[in-house]
Amino acid sequence: MIRSAAFVAILAASGLYAQNASIIVPRTADGKPDFSGTYEWPKASSGERCKCSATVFDRNLMAPLKPGGEPFFEKPNGDPRHDEPRNFCMPAGFPSGMLSANAVQFVQSKNDLVIVHEFQRMTRVIPLDGRPHRKGLEPMYLGDPVGHWEGDTLVIETNNFKRWGLDDYYYSDRNQYRMHSDALTVTEHISWKDAKTLAYRLTIDDPKIFTRAWSEDFTMAAKPEWDATGLYEYVCEENNRCPGGKCPAP
Amino acid sequence: MKIRPLPLLLAIASLSALPLLAHHSFAAEYDDSKPVQVSGVVTRVEWQNPHIWFYVDSKDESGKVTHWAFSGGAPGQLMRRGIYKDVIQPGMMVHVDGYRAKDGSNNANGAKVTFPDGRMVFTASAEDKIPEGKK
Numbered sequence: 095m096i097r098s099a100a101f102v103a104i105l106a107a108s109g110l111y112a113q114n115a116s117i118i119v120p121r122t123a124d125g126k127p128d129f130s131g132t133y134e135w136p137k138a139s140s141g142e143r144c145k146c147s148a149t150v151f152d153r154n155l156m157a158p159l160k161p162g163g164e165p166f167f168e169k170p171n172g173d174p175r176h177d178e179p180r181n182f183c184m185p186a187g188f189p190s191g192m193l194s195a196n197a198v199q200f201v202q203s204k205n206d207l208v209i210v211h212e213f214q215r216m217t218r219v220i221p222l223d224g225r226p227h228r229k230g231l232e233p234m235y236l237g238d239p240v241g242h243w244e245g246d247t248l249v250i251e252t253n254n255f256k257r258w259g260l261d262d263y264y265y266s267d268r269n270q271y272r273m274h275s276d277a278l279t280v281t282e283h284i285s286w287k288d289a290k291t292l293a294y295r296l297t298i299d300d301p302k303i304f305t306r307a308w309s310e311d312f313t314m315a316a317k318p319e320w321d322a323t324g325l326y327e328y329v330c331e332e333n334n335r336c337p338g339g340k341c342p343a344p
Numbered sequence: 345m346k347i348r349p350l351p352l353l354l355a356i357a358s359l360s361a362l363p364l365l366a367h368h369s370f371a372a373e374y375d376d377s378k379p380v381q382v383s384g385v386v387t388r389v390e391w392q393n394p395h396i397w398f399y400v401d402s403k404d405e406s407g408k409v410t411h412w413a414f415s416g417g418a419p420g421q422l423m424r425r426g427i428y429k430d431v432i433q434p435g436m437m438v439h440v441d442g443y444r445a446k447d448g449s450n451n452a453n454g455a456k457v458t459f460p461d462g463r464m465v466f467t468a469s470a471e472d473k474i475p476e477g478k479k
Contacts, residue, residue, distance in 0.1 A: 181373075183394070196420070196421070197424070212420055320424075323423075323424075325420075326419065326420025326423060326424075327393070327419075327420065328393050328394070328418060328420055329393050330393055330394045332392045332393045332394070333390055333392035333393065333394070333395075333397065334394055335395075335397060335413075335415070335451075336373055336415070336445070336451065339373040339445065339446055339447060340447060341373075341413070341445055341447065341449055341451035343411075343449060343450065344399055344411040344412055344413035344449075344450050344451060
């Protein structure tokens with residue numbers, strides 16, 4: 095990451111988000127907004143709250159389910175590998191993992207943005223060099239992201255997902271897993287909202303589930319003090335004593 | 345006993361202010377209808393992911409020793425709350441409030457640890473049920 099020596103004021107609103115002309119944001123050597131740093135996980139100012147620490151999507155913002163989209167609300171089946179796969183150190187996936195309540199570090203260069211989430215050390219490497227999505231991949235927990243700039247907004251489109259949990263809502267209602275399909279495309283819009291906050295929009299387009307794409311806006315607060323500590327290690331397999339709720343005797 | 349007063353205060357003050365993600369579902373592993381209260385000496389601490397574990401030997405009036413294992417948050421999560429490894433160490437006397445594992449074993453969610461001088465530290469993840477009251 096190369097950060098320009100001087101901070102440059104945004105002189106005109108551009109991209110998806112109208113930005114305050116007085117905002118001063120860090121920029122890379124090639125003039126793009128520089129998001130490098132450590133942040134809190136995305137949070138919404140209003141909407142549905144989870145009986146957990148993670149952010150969850152607001153049901154009121156979701157598009158209606160289409161006929162055949164009912165598997166979105168999958169129920170538990172008593173198999174812990176199905177009902178709580180993370181209990182076996184399976185990944186939270188994206189976007190669910192992005193919404194978990196941990197530190198998130200962005201490392202940006204001209205050709206890549208690397209997003210590392212402290213929870214499960216979820217790492218996404220997002221090409222910014224204009225390449226298309228890869229072809230012929232197996233469905234993935236984190237999908238296949240590519241990014242491009244629209245003015246001062248970074249737009250990341252991710253597809254090629256494995257069917258998996260959309261968010262952590264099942265902590266609130268064990269009968270609603272909110273499973274996205276393998277047709278999911280997630281689009282992120284990232285820009286500076288102010289000098290200490292990122293605007294972070296997630297657009298969910300899942301044509302097997304919803305009648306149309308829908309979006310929710312979040313913010314991510316910059317945490318310079320977390321830059322100082324750095325991310326902590328998270329190796330789930332290190333001492334996962336009770337997979338599936340079965341613990342050895344003390 | 346080696347205790348960092350500031351981290352303890354931060355831990356108490358920040359329990360709700362800095363919620364954290366659990367690796368597991370409390371409901372999947374622990375029974376909130378089976379609270380446990382255990383007093384004893386810490387024999388071992390595993391400051392490891394995905395959750396810390398600390399082990400406590402409790403002795404009853406007849407001298408019989410029962411071994412308990414208590415689960416807490418992830419090390420990184422706890423450190424962001426100001427709780428470091430030296431807060432709880434082998435040899436310390438503790439009183440632990442938590443909830444027993446669903447399998448009925450002597451494993452439990454160790455939600456709240458109280459030291460002999462009355463100070464408390466919350467070692468649970470935010471999703472975990474926290475016992476009411478001081479003891």
